[in-house]
Amino acid sequence: xxxxxxxxxxxxxxxxxxxxxxxxxxxxxxxxxxxxxxxxxxxxxxxxxxxxxxxxxxxxxxxxxxxxxxxxxxxxxxxxxxxxxxxxxxxxxxxxxxxxxxxxxxxxxxxxxxxxxxxxxxxxxxxxxxxxxxxxxxxxxxxxxxxxxxxxxxxxxxxxxxxxxxxxxxxxxxxxxxxxxxxxxxxxxxxxxxxxxxxxxxxxxxxxxxxxxxxxxxxxxxxxxxxxxxxxxxxxxxxxxxxxxxxxxxxxxxxxxxxxxxxxxxxxxxxxxxxxxxxxxxxxxxxxxxxxxxxxxxxxxxxxxxxxxxxxxxxxxxxxxxxxxxxxxxxxxxxxxxxxxxxxxxxxxxxxxxxxxxxxxxxxxxxxxxxxxxxxxxxxxxxxxxxxxxxxxxxxxxxxxxxxxxxxxxxxxxxxxxxxxxxxxxxxxxxxxxxxxxxxxxxxxxxxxxxxxxxxxxxxxxxxxxxxxxxxxxxxxxxxxxxxxxxxxxxxxxxxxxxxxxxxxxxxxxxxxxxxxxxxxxxxxxxxxxxxxxxxxxxxxxxxxxxxxxxxxxxxxxxxxxxxxxxxxxxxxxxxxxxxxxxxxxxxxxxxxxxxxxxxxxxxxxxxxxxxxxxxxxxxxxxxxxxxxxxxxxxxxxxxxxxxxxxxxxxxxxxxxxxxxxxxxxxxxxxxxxxxxxxxxxxxxxxxxxxxxxxxxxxxxxxxxxxxxxxxxxxxxxxxxxxxxxxxxxxxxxxxxxxxxxxxxxxxxxxxxxxxxxxxxxxxxxxxxxxxxxxxxxxxxxxxxxxxxxxxxxxxxxxxxxxxxxxxxxxxxxxxxxxxxxxxxxxxxxxxxxxxxxxxxxxxxxxxxxxxxxxxxxxxxxxxxxxxxxxxxxxxxxxxxxxxxxxxxxxxxxxxxxxxxxxxx
Ligand SMILES: *[C@@H]1O[C@H](CO)[C@@H](O)[C@H](O)[C@H]1NC(C)=O
Ligand SMILES: *[C@@H]1O[C@H](CO)[C@@H](O)[C@H](O)[C@H]1NC(C)=O
Ligand SMILES: *[C@@H]1O[C@H](CO)[C@@H](O)[C@H](O)[C@H]1NC(C)=O
Ligand SMILES: *[C@@H]1O[C@H](CO)[C@@H](O)[C@H](O)[C@H]1NC(C)=O
Ligand SMILES: *[C@@H]1O[C@H](CO)[C@@H](O)[C@H](O)[C@H]1NC(C)=O
Ligand SMILES: *[C@@H]1O[C@H](CO)[C@@H](O)[C@H](O)[C@H]1NC(C)=O
Ligand SMILES: *[C@@H]1O[C@H](CO)[C@@H](O)[C@H](O)[C@H]1NC(C)=O
Ligand SMILES: *[C@@H]1O[C@H](CO)[C@@H](O)[C@H](O)[C@H]1NC(C)=O
Numbered sequence: 001x002x003x004x005x006x007x008x009x010x011x012x013x014x015x016x017x018x019x020x021x022x023x024x025x026x027x028x029x030x031x032x033x034x035x036x037x038x039x040x041x042x043x044x045x046x047x048x049x050x051x052x053x054x055x056x057x058x059x060x061x062x063x064x065x066x067x068x069x070x071x072x073x074x075x076x077x078x079x080x081x082x083x084x085x086x087x088x089x090x091x092x093x094x095x096x097x098x099x100x101x102x103x104x105x106x107x108x109x110x111x112x113x114x115x116x117x118x119x120x121x122x123x124x125x126x127x128x129x130x131x132x133x134x135x136x137x138x139x140x141x142x143x144x145x146x147x148x149x150x151x152x153x154x155x156x157x158x159x160x161x162x163x164x165x166x167x168x169x170x171x172x173x174x175x176x177x178x179x180x181x182x183x184x185x186x187x188x189x190x191x192x193x194x195x196x197x198x199x200x201x202x203x204x205x206x207x208x209x210x211x212x213x214x215x216x217x218x219x220x221x222x223x224x225x226x227x228x229x230x231x232x233x234x235x236x237x238x239x240x241x242x243x244x245x246x247x248x249x250x251x252x253x254x255x256x257x258x259x260x261x262x263x264x265x266x267x268x269x270x271x272x273x274x275x276x277x278x279x280x281x282x283x284x285x286x287x288x289x290x291x292x293x294x295x296x297x298x299x300x301x302x303x304x305x306x307x308x309x310x311x312x313x314x315x316x317x318x319x320x321x322x323x324x325x326x327x328x329x330x331x332x333x334x335x336x337x338x339x340x341x342x343x344x345x346x347x348x349x350x351x352x353x354x355x356x357x358x359x360x361x362x363x364x365x366x367x368x369x370x371x372x373x374x375x376x377x378x379x380x381x382x383x384x385x386x387x388x389x390x391x392x393x394x395x396x397x398x399x400x401x402x403x404x405x406x407x408x409x410x411x412x413x414x415x416x417x418x419x420x421x422x423x424x425x426x427x428x429x430x431x432x433x434x435x436x437x438x439x440x441x442x443x444x445x446x447x448x449x450x451x452x453x454x455x456x457x458x459x460x461x462x463x464x465x466x467x468x469x470x471x472x473x474x475x476x477x478x479x480x481x482x483x484x485x486x487x488x489x490x491x492x493x494x495x496x497x498x499x500x501x502x503x504x505x506x507x508x509x510x511x512x513x514x515x516x517x518x519x520x521x522x523x524x525x526x527x528x529x530x531x532x533x534x535x536x537x538x539x540x541x542x543x544x545x546x547x548x549x550x551x552x553x554x555x556x557x558x559x560x561x562x563x564x565x566x567x568x569x570x571x572x573x574x575x576x577x578x579x580x581x582x583x584x585x586x587x588x589x590x591x592x593x594x595x596x597x598x599x600x601x602x603x604x605x606x607x608x609x610x611x612x613x614x615x616x617x618x619x620x621x622x623x624x625x626x627x628x629x630x631x632x633x634x635x636x637x638x639x640x641x642x643x644x645x646x647x648x649x650x651x652x653x654x655x656x657x658x659x660x661x662x663x664x665x666x667x668x669x670x671x672x673x674x675x676x677x678x679x680x681x682x683x684x685x686x687x688x689x690x691x692x693x694x695x696x697x698x699x700x701x702x703x704x705x706x707x708x709x710x711x712x713x714x715x716x717x718x719x720x721x722x723x724x725x726x727x728x729x730x731x732x733x734x735x736x737x738x739x740x741x742x743x744x745x746x747x748x749x750x751x752x753x754x755x756x757x758x759x760x761x762x763x764x765x766x767x768x769x770x771x772x773x774x775x776x777x778x779x780x781x782x783x784x785x786x787x788x789x790x791x792x793x794x795x796x797x798x799x800x801x802x803x804x805x806x807x808x809x810x811x812x813x814x815x816x817x818x819x820x821x822x823x824x825x826x827x828x829x830x831x832x833x834x835x836x837x838x839x840x841x842x843x844x845x846x847x848x849x850x851x852x853x854x855x856x857x858x859x860x861x862x863x864x865x866x867x868x869x870x871x872x873x874x875x876x877x878x879x880x881x882x883x884x885x886x887x888x889x890x891x892x893x894x895x896x897x898x899x900x901x902x903x904x905x
Pocket of ligand 2: 051052053
């Protein structure tokens with residue numbers, strides 16, 4: 001029973017919602033901006049519940065058998081209906097009635113077999129009709145005659161054996177007719193009569209089995225501009241016939257690719273003499289020879305494609321007459337010898353001299369022996385020539401190699417993949433206009449002296465990547481100071497510790513690629529002054545030592561001053577240390593690539609100046625923690641982050657900030673769930689970083705705060721308690737003093753004469769004898785000095801207490817003669833001390849003098865008299881000396897204490 005329950009709840013909680021989602025998505029189309037996409041839904045019915053105002057309905061790749069007009073009436077706003085890739089076998093004429101605004105109807109790859117006159121009777125507004133790949137076979141009568149607005153008609157691959165689509169003139173607005181992949185064998189004279197009134201521009205008859213063109217078969221087509229007959233096995237003879245049939249048309253573009261045109265004679269294109277043909281594609285024809293004057297008929301031609309042929313000899317007049325060609329594609333056009341015994345294809349000198357307008361020449365992927373003296377002579381408008389992989393024997397570029405291009409205003413020269421091993425001095429001196437020189441992927445192995453680039457006065461970009469080895473010296477680029485881009489990837493230029501730097505003259509350099517060179521030694525000046533540099537590629541080198549603290553002379557700051565640097569690539573350099581200030585001042589940096597190094601801890605504030613960074617890559621390092629102090633500035637405006645495959649330490653301290661950033665950032669991070677895994681602690685090993693629960697980390701923050709506040713409160717409290725306990729008397733004493741002062745008991749500056757006595761002496765009865773013995777001699781010596789001694793000076797008859805108060809008031813100071821006896825004297829304790837202290841508080845703290853005849857500890861003094869030594873100034877505390885010799889000094893001290901004027905401190 002319990003098991004059962006569990007099963008059922010599992011079903012309801014897990015499987016049922018999932019099933020509901022499934023079926024919903026099957027039945028649901030994606031509707032966005034009045035476009036409903038119901039493709040790939042296994043639909044057998046037209047969805048009845050889409051918004052009625054949709055204008056596009058995509059029903060492709062479903063299982064619909066019909067398109068009943070009634071079911072589509074709801075979508076009366078439809079402009080585009082795509083029903084391709086279904087099993088629709090019948091089309092009701094009312095379809096177009098239900099959809100009066102329909103312009104595009106696509107029914108390709110269905111099972112329509114019959115088109116009747118009624119089928120499209122109401123489709124007046126249709127502009128595109130796609131019926132490709134339906135088993136229609138035959139079009140009889142005039143099913144298309146009402147399609148007055150049709151622009152495009154695709155009837156490819158429907159088994160047609162004739163191009164005739166009607167018996168009367170129709171389709172007056174048709175511009176494009178596609179009839180490819182049918183079984184049309186011949187074009188009869190009247191086949192295109194139905195297009196008599198049309199403005200057809202493009203006719204595609206590719207991949208048919210045409211074997212015959214009847215005379216005047218194209219004549220009825222009003223304005224045919226573009227004809228394609230690719231993949232029709234015409235051969236030279238039928239091609240010639242075709243051209244004759246095209247003689248009176250307005251054809252401008254002719255695609256004759258893969259028609260087995262193996263030879264072109266001076267008669268082949270004769271028929272095109274009267275036309276304005278501008279584009280001719282003759283690719284993939286196995287063409288072996290072009291006779292002299294073959295193109296003499298094509299004086300308007302601008303674009304000629306001869307790609308992928310098998311020409312073995314280009315004659316000096318093969319291109320005669322092509323005076324308007326701007327673009328010539330000779331990619332893989334020539335025969336390729338399989339072994340070295342067979343001779344190379346040949347291009348006669350001056351062969352290109354007729355191409356006065358040629359701007360772009362592509363000769364990629366051929367195998368000529370070399371460049372002959374006048375190979376390119378006469379190309380007076382040539383701007384770009386691609387000679388990539390063109391030559392079998394072009395090892396050395398001499399100062400004559402390019403002499404035939406001396407009069408061409410060449411801007412781009414591409415010489416990649418030619419096994420070039422050496423560039424001699426002045427090799428490009430003919431090419432003063434050149435802006436881009438591509439010498440990549442060759443076998444150049446030499447020291448660059450700078451003479452190689454002599455005469456390249458307008459050069460912007462030199463591409464030298466992927467060569468065997470290059471040795472650079474201080475002059476290597478001295479002759480091309482305006483260079484903007486220099487590519488030196490994988491050229492084995494290990495030794496760059498040159499002074500002055502080879503790059504020193506290149507003040508305009510914006511891109512420098514030095515990657516894959518195993519460079520280990522550079523100095524801080526290598527890039528000095530390159531303040532326009534924007535992209536620096538240093539990946540796959542060996543620069544780790546330069547940034548180590550232990551590097552002799554300290555870390556090398558080779559990025560210093562590159563104030564415009566935007567992209568910096570330092571991947572795969574073995575870095576395990578980065579000095580904290582290497583990126584300082586690089587405010588423009590947008591992308592930093594530091595992947596595939598050994599970085600673990602990055603210094604805080606490393607990225608402080610990189611707040612506008614867009615892309616940061618640190619994949620495959622040894623980074624364990626991602627902290628705000630390091631990454632905060634860099635992450636601010638990031639759009640792309642790659643930190644995959646690092647051994648993250650999934651603890652609050654290491655990644656809590658990172659995870660909370662991940663949760664709210666819009667930065668694109670590829671493969672976050674699978675490539676960002678915890679390494680430590682062991683219990684999280686292998687779990688995705690993004691699943692790390694940061695809630696316990698968050699809680700610790702307020703808790704910490706709470707703890708700090710509590711602890712400091714407690715400490716203060718303890719301090720106060722201790723203070724009060726040990727120094728409370730002092731506090732209350734000074735408090736009293738302060739209060740009294742504040743309340744106006746100012747020290748009353750009484751004149752000396754106002755006092756009758758110098759001091760009132762408080763002592764125990766038992767100490768009277770000592771007093772008499774030592775104080776009377778002082779009075780005798782100095783007659784102005786008078787002490788108030790109770791036994792002697794109290795007026796007879798006055799009550800004792802009153803007398804004490806009266807006498808204290810008339811004395812300037814009060815002397816306590818402190819002995820054990822005094823501490824025991826009850827009267828002293830209660831009354832005299834109170835009054836004395838009161839007076840001291842009201843007047844002055846100097847007014848009490850303590851004379852200790854014995855050694856009395858402070859606590860006893862306090863206990864008995866509520867006095868402490870700490871209340872009085874040190875000169876007011878005197879000790880009766882044990883030795884006779886010091887008695888004299890005692891008197892002096894006493895006199896000082898008595899003579900002091902009462903003043904507040
Ligand atoms: C058309 O609608 C009817 C009734 O609503 C429905 O039975 C039929 O399956 C629908 N047909 C298609 C092809 O959608
Ligand atoms: C189309 O209808 C939907 C609701 O069915 C509505 O949200 C949308 O605004 C409508 N669009 C237009 C252009 O009327
Ligand atoms: C309909 O969807 C298919 C497949 O998603 C797509 O190839 C086709 O271009 C779409 N048709 C229209 C008219 O957008
Ligand atoms: C060729 O072009 C010229 C002018 O551009 C024009 O007058 C002439 O009719 C065109 N010829 C054909 C056959 O289209
Ligand atoms: C075509 O070439 C042949 C020789 O191959 C020559 O006799 C004939 O005069 C040339 N015809 C034209 C029109 O140039
Ligand atoms: C080509 O046609 C022009 C007329 O446009 C004519 O003068 C010329 O002779 C023709 N060329 C040849 C070789 O038939
Ligand atoms: C080409 O170099 C040779 C020496 O290798 C020199 O004699 C000749 O003058 C140079 N020619 C030009 C045009 O610079
Ligand atoms: C040179 O040609 C090669 C091969 O076509 C191409 O990959 C390369 O991008 C070209 N170089 C330039 C600078 O266009």
